[in-house]
Amino acid sequence: MLTQLYIKNFALIEELSIAFAPGLTIITGETGAGKSILIGALGQVLGARASADFVRSGSKKAVIEATLVPERPEVILPLLAEAGIDPAEELILRREIPVNGQSRCFINDSPCTLQVLKQAGDLLIDLHGQHEHQMLLHPEMHVSLLDDYAGLAPLLTSYREVRAELNATRKKLSRLRADADRIRDKRSMLEYRLEELTSLDLREGEAGEIENEIVLLENAETLHTLSSGLSKLLYDDETSAFVQLSEAVHRFDRLAEIDGTFSVLLEEIRNAAGIVEELSRSVRGYSENIEFNPERLEELRERQHLLQRTAKKHGRSVEGLVELRNDIADELAAEENLPERTEELEQLSATLRQQLSELAESLSSDRKHAAAELEESVVSELAVLGIPDCIFRVLLTKEASLEGDILLDGACFNAFDNGCDRVEFLISTNPGEEPRPLAKIASGGEISRVMLAMKSVLARSARLPILIFDEIDTGISGAIASAVGKSLKRLSATHQILSITHLPQIAAMADRHLCVEKAVRGDRTTSSVRQLDEGEHIEAVASLFSGRERSESSLQVAAELVEQAKAL
Missing domain, CATH: 3.40.50.300 (P-loop containing nucleotide triphosphate hydrolases)
Known part of the structure; x- marks a missing residue:
C-alpha cells in the first residue's frame, strides 16, 4: 500500500x-x-x-x-x-x-x-x-497474468526446478565431452610426459635435499678444518677450554672446603666443564663423519641439472614436477571413466527432458482451460463497461525447433522459463474487425476500459496491489x-x-x-x-x-x- x-x-x-x-x-x-x-x-x-x-x-x-x-x-x-x-x-x-x-x-x-x-x-x-506502466500492453507479461489467474504457481515451480536441473546437467555433459576431446587429442603427449616424469622417480622435497647435500660436499674441506680446530680448542690441546675449566673446578673445590658459600659456584663450574666436554664429543664425531666424496657430488649435480632442465621444459618449478606428474596421471585415469560418466549424464538428461515435457504439457493444458474462462469473463466485464460487442482472445502459441527441449506429440518446441507457450491477449472492440494485440487499440477510452476490465477479472491474482489510473x-x-x-x-x-x-x-x-x-x-x-x-x-x-x-x-x-x- x-x-x-x-x-x-x-x-x-x-x-x-x-x-x-x-x-x-x-x-x-x-x-x-x-x-x-x-x-x-x-x-x-x-x-x-x-x-x-x-x-x-x-x-x-x-x-x-x-x-x-x-x-x-x-x-x-x-x-x-x-x-x-x-x-x-x-x-x-x-x-x-x-x-x-x-x-x-x-x-x-x-x-x-x-x-x-x-x-x-x-x-x-x-x-x-496514457502509454506508461501498462502491464497489459506488454505481451511478455500476459503469460504471467494468465498463470496467476489459473493458479499455476506450484506447477511453474516444479517446471523451473526441472529446467534448471536439466540445464545444469547439460553443462556438466558439455564440460565432460570437452574434457574427453581435449584428452583424446593430446593423449599421446600426456602419456609421453607421464612416462618421462615417472622415470625420474620424483620424491616430495627432493630438490631441497639435493641442494643441502651438495652444499655439504662442496664445503667438506672447510667443514673438516673448522670442526677439527674447534675440537682442539674445546678439549684436545693442553690449553683447551676443558683443561682450563678442569683447573678452575679444582680451585673452586678447595675454596668450597674453606668457605661453603662457594658450593653453588662449584656446581656451576662443574656443569660448564661437562657442557664443554659434551660439545667436544659432538664436534669430534661430526668431524670424523665428514664425507669427502667427489663421485657423490658429481652424481648430485647431474641429478640437480636433470631436474632443473625438466622443470624448465614443463614450465614448472622443480618442486612442482611431482604435482604435474600426479595431475597428468589423474587426467589420463579420468578418461577411462569418461564413457561411463557420459552415459550416466545422457540418461539423466533424457529423463529430465521427459519430465520437463510432461510439466510443460500440463501447463499448456491448464492454460487452455483458464484462457477460455478468462475470455468469457473479460467479455462480460467489457459489456458492463460499455463495449458490448467485443471479442477477447487469449492466443497461445509454441515455437517449434529441432533442438527444443519440449517433446509433444512427436514434435519439439523451445522451452522458456515458464513453459513452452507464448501468450498474448488480442481484442476487437468493433463488430467485423479481427482481434488485434492490446497495444494496437487506438482509442484511449477503450484502452482504459479494457485495462479496467482486465484488472477487475484478474483482481484475485494480480501481483500489483496498487493501481493508479x-x-x-x-x-x-x-x-x-x-x-x-x-x-x-x-x-x-x-x-x-x-x-x-x-x-x-x-x-x-x-x-x-x-x-x-x-x-x-x-x-x-x-x-x-x-x-x-x-x-x-x-x-x-x-x-x-x-x-x-x-x-x-x-x-x-x-x-x-x-x-x-x-x-x-
Whole structure:
C-alpha cells in the first residue's frame, strides 16, 4: 500500500506531503491545477525518464519520495537482496532530480541505480498513464497474468526446478565431452610426459635435499678444518677450554672446603666443564663423519641439472614436477571413466527432458482451460463497461525447433522459463474487425476500459496491489461512466486505487477525495493538495456537473451519487 507521497520543488509544487489510505482515492481539480503533476511525480520514483525541466524554477533540485508497505514482501525481497539493500517493513523510494547533473535514486536511504528503482516500482505499482506502466500492453507479461489467474504457481515451480536441473546437467555433459576431446587429442603427449616424469622417480622435497647435500660436499674441506680446530680448542690441546675449566673446578673445590658459600659456584663450574666436554664429543664425531666424496657430488649435480632442465621444459618449478606428474596421471585415469560418466549424464538428461515435457504439457493444458474462462469473463466485464460487442482472445502459441527441449506429440518446441507457450491477449472492440494485440487499440477510452476490465477479472491474482489510473475516464460519459465508477469501487476492495477523473459518476465513488488547487502567491504559481471532508466531497462532485456555480439540483444529484456509492 502507498502510505505517503512527499514532493518538493517539482514543477508547480513547492512542497507537499500527501497521506494515502486503502480503498479508492479520487483526485480532482480544475484543468491546469496540477493533477497530472502528482502522477508525474510518482512516475519519477517508479523510474520514469527525468528532466531538469521538472525542477521548480529557482530551485537546485526536485525531491520525490514515496513510502510503501508491501503487501507481499516476498515479491520485492530478491531484488533488494541483489542490490544490497536491507529490507524493512516500509519501503521508501526516493528520486532527486538536480538542475545540473544526473538524478540520484535511493531505496530505504541506500543509493541504487535507476534500473533497480524502476524494477522495484514495477513490482509494486501499476501506474496507468496514457502509454506508461501498462502491464497489459506488454505481451511478455500476459503469460504471467494468465498463470496467476489459473493458479499455476506450484506447477511453474516444479517446471523451473526441472529446467534448471536439466540445464545444469547439460553443462556438466558439455564440460565432460570437452574434457574427453581435449584428452583424446593430446593423449599421446600426456602419456609421453607421464612416462618421462615417472622415470625420474620424483620424491616430495627432493630438490631441497639435493641442494643441502651438495652444499655439504662442496664445503667438506672447510667443514673438516673448522670442526677439527674447534675440537682442539674445546678439549684436545693442553690449553683447551676443558683443561682450563678442569683447573678452575679444582680451585673452586678447595675454596668450597674453606668457605661453603662457594658450593653453588662449584656446581656451576662443574656443569660448564661437562657442557664443554659434551660439545667436544659432538664436534669430534661430526668431524670424523665428514664425507669427502667427489663421485657423490658429481652424481648430485647431474641429478640437480636433470631436474632443473625438466622443470624448465614443463614450465614448472622443480618442486612442482611431482604435482604435474600426479595431475597428468589423474587426467589420463579420468578418461577411462569418461564413457561411463557420459552415459550416466545422457540418461539423466533424457529423463529430465521427459519430465520437463510432461510439466510443460500440463501447463499448456491448464492454460487452455483458464484462457477460455478468462475470455468469457473479460467479455462480460467489457459489456458492463460499455463495449458490448467485443471479442477477447487469449492466443497461445509454441515455437517449434529441432533442438527444443519440449517433446509433444512427436514434435519439439523451445522451452522458456515458464513453459513452452507464448501468450498474448488480442481484442476487437468493433463488430467485423479481427482481434488485434492490446497495444494496437487506438482509442484511449477503450484502452482504459479494457485495462479496467482486465484488472477487475484478474483482481484475485494480480501481483500489483496498487493501481493508479490517470486517464480512466477518457472518452466516456453517462451510464458508461457510472459503470466504470462502480467497477473501480469493486476493484478497490482488493486493491488500493488512485484515480484522476473529471466525471462526477466516478468521483462520487471515492473513499477519500483529494482536490488539487492552484494559487498565485506573490509572483509564483503553486499547486497544493487538500483532502476533502464529506460536505466538500459532495460539493466537488456537484462542481463536476455544473462548474463553480453549483446549483441545488447538482448538489442533490451529487449527494445521491455519494449515497449510492456508500451502498456499494
